[in-house]
Amino acid sequence: MILDPLEDVLSLAEVRAERAATLTGHGDWALRFPAPAGAKFNSVLTGFCTIHTEGVEPITLRAGDSFLLTRPQEFVLSTSPHTRPLPASPLFRAADGTSAEAGPMDQPVTARLVGGSFTFGRRARELLLDALPPLIHLPAHADGAAMVPHILTRIDHETRTGRLGANVVSEHLAVVLLIDVVRYHLTHHPDGAGWLxxxxxxxxxxxxxxxxxxxxxxxxxxxxxxxxxxxxxxxxxxxxxxxxxxxxxxxxxxxxxxxxxxxxxxxxxxxxxxxxxxxxxxxxxxxxxxxxxxxxxxxxxxxxxxxxxxxxxxxxxxxxxxxxxxxxxxxx
The missing domain is CATH 1.10.10.60 (Homeodomain-like)
Known part of the structure; x- marks a missing residue:
């Protein structure tokens, strides 16, 4: 019987999805996000922004683009390199963690994003995350990219409402996102090294x-x-x-x-x-x-x-x- 090593590793990685949230940016804005405990997904719904994080060239994200941050390191999302980044956490805490707005409110909306965080079991970093680059950009045209915002929104709905089986649904959706990103990464980086x-x-x-x-x-x-x-x-x-x-x-x-x-x-x-x-x-x-x-x-x-x-x-x-x-x- 043919077995899939990725499935085995994911079963030990114990992926958990946390509540998702939305971000709306007006005009020129920049937010600094704390290092996630596990991994961080974000998908751009409308507009554009640039992600900056240590050790990676800045990437401009446009509508339909998504990214996965696999390392516990800070990152900045912004629409202008000249805008001083503000801490993102207070903005989300003020909105009960479900949404936040950044930039001058009298300016047009320049970006809307939905994002979510994932945590893992103790061995996941060595088993899976360290086999991936620090940041993976999933462009809008990639297989599975169109589903990312819908999946993140569904995770948010499940964790907010706490319906029967919500945790199981969220965890399986998180695995779907990870698999889509891993597939894309392997397809576009066939000469990399590691078990993946x-x-x-x-x-x-x-x-x-x-x-x-x-x-x-x-x-x-x-x-x-x-x-x-x-x-x-x-x-x-x-x-x-x-x-x-x-x-x-x-x-x-x-x-x-x-x-x-x-x-x-x-x-x-x-x-x-x-x-x-x-x-x-x-x-x-x-x-x-x-x-x-x-x-x-x-x-x-x-x-x-x-x-x-x-x-x-x-x-x-x-x-x-x-x-x-x-x-x-x-x-x-």
């Missing part, structure tokens, strides 16, 4: 899918190469070039991510977790876990333990070809 870009390479992608289909199996580079119908040396070279590490290094890291999730989301013993993710002994698992994540499994469990109700089996990553009834923790 490995999905663009048919040989590496097959190896990644094979690993994710059964991470507990005793894989060798030769077995993965056979699955991809290439030589051992070809797979090793292409995997290293594209992903930045060898296939068995990636396998080890993914097993430990699955193990970390089980440690915080279940009451399984460390030995049971070790066996489930492909380790022959608790000692071998503990040694690898401490080497890669910096702390022993037992200490990690105590530090990050999350208590929540069980989710349906289909919501969780695959281990040994089966779904596990785990508990999902709240995003940090």
């Amino acid at each position: 870009h490995g999905l663009n390479d048919p040989v590496v992608s097959t190896a990644l899918q094979t690993i994710h289909a059964d991470p507990a199996r005793r894989w060798t580079v030769q077995l993965l190469a056979d699955a991809a119908h290439v030589s051992r040396s070809t797979l090793a070279a292409r995997f290293k070039t594209t992903v930045g590490q060898g296939p068995l290094e990636y396998l080890t890291r993914w097993r430990l991510e699955l193990g970390a999730h089980r440690l915080t989301a279940t009451d399984q013993t460390i030995a049971t977790v070790a066996d489930a993710v492909g380790y022959g002994s608790e000692a071998a698992f503990a040694l690898a876990f401490k080497r890669e994540l910096g702390t022993p499994p037992g200490s990690y469990r105590k530090q990050t333990r999350k208590q929540d109700s069980p989710l349906p089996q289909s919501c969780h990553p695959r281990v040994s070809g089966t779904f596990q009834a785990l508990q999902e923790g709240k995003g940090s």
Whole structure:
């Protein structure tokens, strides 16, 4: 069975959507926004503005354009480089966080935006966000771009009204937005590095899918190469070039991510977790876990333990070809 590594990573990333808000700018204006805890989406409904953030060339956004900020860093939205940025937070607090207006109110509207913030689980930055650039611009003509403002507005509606199942709806909508942005990024940056870009390479992608289909199996580079119908040396070279590490290094890291999730989301013993993710002994698992994540499994469990109700089996990553009834923790 062909499995999608992105789906597995997203299931561990634990995406949470927060309440969306609108911004209306009049004339020349500039607002400075605080660093988001997770990621920040904005979509321009009408007009234009420019986004400035550290380490990225300013981007002018026009009607239909959207952006995703993946790093916890400040950013400025403005219509004029000569206007001194004002802090955005007080404006939104004054409007109960749902909307804000900036610039001289007697001037015409120069931009209207809708935006939302997303938070993630503890491991999401290393698993997903660090594999993306700090800022991704989704132009109006891109696939999925036209849906962004509608999805953000729906998230706002769900979080405001608190209807039955609102949290689940918002979380799934957040995942839709992320997937659209990731698809666009991979399509337009095929030569990038990292596991995400490995999905663009048919040989590496097959190896990644094979690993994710059964991470507990005793894989060798030769077995993965056979699955991809290439030589051992070809797979090793292409995997290293594209992903930045060898296939068995990636396998080890993914097993430990699955193990970390089980440690915080279940009451399984460390030995049971070790066996489930492909380790022959608790000692071998503990040694690898401490080497890669910096702390022993037992200490990690105590530090990050999350208590929540069980989710349906289909919501969780695959281990040994089966779904596990785990508990999902709240995003940090």
